[in-house]
Amino acid sequence: MNVRDAMIRPLVTVGPRDFARHAGGLMDDFGLSMLPVVDEGVFLGVVTRVDVMRGKEGVPSPFVQQVMSQPELVTTADTPAAALFDAMSRYEVRCAPVLDDGQVVGVATWLSVLQLMSRTTEAGRAAVHS
Numbered sequence: 001m002n003v004r005d006a007m008i009r010p011l012v013t014v015g016p017r018d019f020a021r022h023a024g025g026l027m028d029d030f031g032l033s034m035l036p037v038v039d040e041g042v043f044l045g046v047v048t049r050v051d052v053m054r055g056k057e058g059v060p061s062p063f064v065q066q067v068m069s070q071p072e073l074v075t076t077a078d079t080p081a082a083a084l085f086d087a088m089s090r091y092e093v094r095c096a097p098v099l100d101d102g103q104v105v106g107v108a109t110w111l112s113v114l115q116l117m118s119r120t121t122e123a124g125r126a127a128v129h130s
Contacts, residue, residue, distance in 0.1 A: 004077035006116040007106030013038040016065035024052040034095040036104040043104045046071045085113045
């Protein structure tokens with residue numbers, strides 16, 4: 001069971017020249033707390049709800065590139081889900097971009113990884129009791 005099995009779909013991204021308020025709206029619409037920032041297919045960083053709320057002092061409508069940050073944790077689709085869950089717990093991170101050759105291919109959340117691990121555990125228990 002790898003991160004690929006826990007990735008959130010569809011992948012929602014923003015560009016560096018999108019307005020931060022647009023990113024905030026997308027996070028609201030999709031129930032996310034972070035979005036990958038991508039320019040011409042290249043992963044640049046993330047924008048979080050906190051980034052959007054903080055904004056830029058004196059800038060009435062900041063662009064994503066003005067408020068984005070670097071993620072505390074990134075992962076790959078082949079990473080074992082349990083290893084990502086452990087890292088997310090250790091670093092108190094709730095979302096991690098999933099990268100493949102510098103391109104973002106998904107987002108894994110603490111909840112999506114936990115749900116995957118729970119389903120796998122339940123399936124294993126059912127097989128033992130059959």
